[in-house]
Amino acid sequence: MKEHASASATAPPRTAPTRDPSAADAADLDASTRETLAELRRQLAEINNVDGALSLLDWDQATYMPRGGGPARARQLGSLGRIVHGLRTSPALADLLARLRPLEERLPPDAPEAALVREARRDFERASRVPTDLAAAFREHGAATFSAWMVARPANDFASMRPYLERTLELSRRYADLFPEHVHPIDALMEEHDRGTTLALVRSIFEPLKPELVALRRAIAARPAPDDSFLYRDYPAAAQLDFVREIVSTLGYDFERGRLDLTHHPFMTKTSLGDVRITTRVDERNVERALFSSIHECGHALYEQGIALDFEATPLAHGTSAAVHESQSRLWENLVGRSRPFWRHFFSSLAARFPEALGGVDAEAFYRAINKVEPSLVRVEADEVTYNLHVMIRFDLEVALLEGRLAIADLPDAWNARYRDDLGVEPPDDRLGVLQDVHWYSASIGGYFQSYTLGNVMSAQLFDAACAARPEIVPELESARFDALLGWLRENVHRHGAAVPPLELIERTTGKRLGIESFVRYLRTKFGDLYGV
């Protein structure tokens, strides 16, 4: 399904480490076990090295590769994907893991060696479960679907995508069937990105959240909208990039261990813990685009740059799940980057760079403009209130498709009906409707969308916990000091990498299970103040 390691390609420890799992503690191991562990680390490093090369091939393709490199790049990605799959499922690795099982069972689950062996075993077992022909089918069908979508989307041609999506649905179901221990097919798919997350859990979050969002959206719709016309004036690209670099650098992004480049779609990737790259796109008629996508990707990168360096070249050297990753990107993008104190500090610097566009605008007006709530058709451009309604529509449709209650042929109608009901808008065409997101057109239906909203919910719960522990966090935003916030996140989230599974991490760091209270309070307070509702 997934061709090489991402943030989530690792497994949950059965209980949480209560001490730093990066601290080596092999003194009480015999020489033969130490040697076996060293060989395991060597083989894991080999996997990690090829994964790093794959990340670079991807990054280069999106940034600097000349057009003529395309066909060979696809072959290179295919070869390295096969090679790393071979390493990931090799008999030699199976043998090492078998020899280390007694150790894993003897050690306390929070011992660093136990976490390492457990994560390695999970990765091995999941990779080994996928037959070679299914992996190849995902790869080939994924590439074919994506190419077809690149043509069909601008042509507003859903009909041509129907056979592709039907095949995608079939492959997604076959993949889910490989993991019959999961109650629902979407659980098996979510396990790949958000381990431990079930349909029941997602529903326990989405069901109470949705009416809150709908109510807030309706209340706001009855109030006058702020003026945001100045966001769409002339903003020369070079000055935007200069400002973006200042911002992410001030937030704590380490340019010695990363870089910022331009791509069509912004993303974060890493070739190693010492090389965590972000990308952005610039729209000279929209000052929000580069700015907030950069802060978002910076949030992802701060997470990866904060992982304990002892984890380097092991399966622990990744964010623990897609949702926790989104919690970091959305926390910096929204709770920090769209906050009033943040702009009390940074607005003058922005206005100095764009005196014409922002003449006569003040920090408060800018703050109101970037937080305008308006139901829209496109998820990636949605405000903080309506964004999660977009996500819920996709998630519910995925569940219905996987359960066989909805046919691909009926997907556009179902999509449009939900937009009418939940957001009060109707797509004029499929281009702005069911064809908009890449996810379903990359050979996977189900498993990812939930992470966006779970991440938003987590971001508020984490921010509350951080502010409770370090009350200076919010006051310091106004003087662009982020040490207390970043320090708390590093200590409680980032450094643990994938050693602590996502839901347990949230519970440990916030003192309670994942719930919507913080997020709802955050939205009500912020938008209540902004709109007087």
Next chain:
Amino acid sequence: MKEHASASATAPPRTAPTRDPSAADAADLDASTRETLAELRRQLAEINNVDGALSLLDWDQATYMPRGGGPARARQLGSLGRIVHGLRTSPALADLLARLRPLEERLPPDAPEAALVREARRDFERASRVPTDLAAAFREHGAATFSAWMVARPANDFASMRPYLERTLELSRRYADLFPEHVHPIDALMEEHDRGTTLALVRSIFEPLKPELVALRRAIAARPAPDDSFLYRDYPAAAQLDFVREIVSTLGYDFERGRLDLTHHPFMTKTSLGDVRITTRVDERNVERALFSSIHECGHALYEQGIALDFEATPLAHGTSAAVHESQSRLWENLVGRSRPFWRHFFSSLAARFPEALGGVDAEAFYRAINKVEPSLVRVEADEVTYNLHVMIRFDLEVALLEGRLAIADLPDAWNARYRDDLGVEPPDDRLGVLQDVHWYSASIGGYFQSYTLGNVMSAQLFDAACAARPEIVPELESARFDALLGWLRENVHRHGAAVPPLELIERTTGKRLGIESFVRYLRTKFGDLYGV
């Protein structure tokens, strides 16, 4: 010795193809042979794909990788190097090659399938001859030596490099011993980069060439030197890069299949035939540096961009040797880029970009300045006349070292003595002497330097043949039309890739064996005119 494929990782066909070896001609092969050939191509493509990834890892390290990525990048290069070595020497490949031997013996040697199998076999056999521990020793010692040199060179500390060089010499000899079929150890080392080239051949070129060069240098020294002070005025970087892009693009470099970036040391690399990249460096106080290094790398790239696309992902998709590669880079850099007609066309464009630096200078004065002959200490900055004397010094010292006639401890004295005798200059320190070139400090003594001078000699012989076949070539330079020249090179050199071995290629395309006549005539004519000698 070499960790992944370069231009020269391929083998000489026993006789030359007399028809296009890229033309498929498998009609008379039985189904089983066709299947074996297809499997061979598949395995060769896998090797090629990993080599492409290795090239990208190297390129990125030299261009955009943040400093923090260094340690992991070394590991990634190591892993992929081991993986590709494993593929290159795999029993599966051995088996295929054994099954294809009857085909290879049955087909005429110029059949495309015969060339493919032969090149694949040579690559396999050479790679298989190198024991794993020696390959690892080269890799590790190479990295250690290079790091030590990076410190020792600025510190002018040859003494600290002595043990490294002694080990390098030992490893180079051990490598040569693996190929006892060669008469002289340097023959075994040269075979890696310039197959078919022997010490006897190099001497047959260098021995008559050296007195010609020394005589010309002496004659020129007695004449007044042209003014070149304007080359060292202020040349803003952006305008230099803009001009360089115009030049290489006009020469025929295809930016759809390549790109130009900045690096500390300029180079050409490719990830596939569709992605051939060049790099340059800019010195704002020296207009020659970016300009001529770019034309030089462009010459290498035109060669690779001109290889028959049918060869893609096979061992034929490389330039045929280091010397032939240098013949292409030096032809464009010197015979074209430092010619009078070239600057009759381009000088006005250059002067328009740098009106202050070039105020009062005309095309003829510029032409004279960039062709100033002056014995100097540094090879890479040498003029066309003295450049080859630098190369001969290094080559002779390598032979003496490999034969045990010279000890590493005596190398600086031997170096300085030769500079005094051959060039009439004496290095004030080892930094400008024996420590200057990276080659010996990358774990190899012997095998490469000869290619620079052989390339220069080839460039003139090829250019003469091209002009004889297409008399419009030189007149067209003045109007910046390079189609006739590039077309002739494409047809006679580039498209053949590694299918024709270097010395045979020269003989076929020029109608005579490699000799110094063209090069000596070129130098005498050009510098005779410039200096009145």
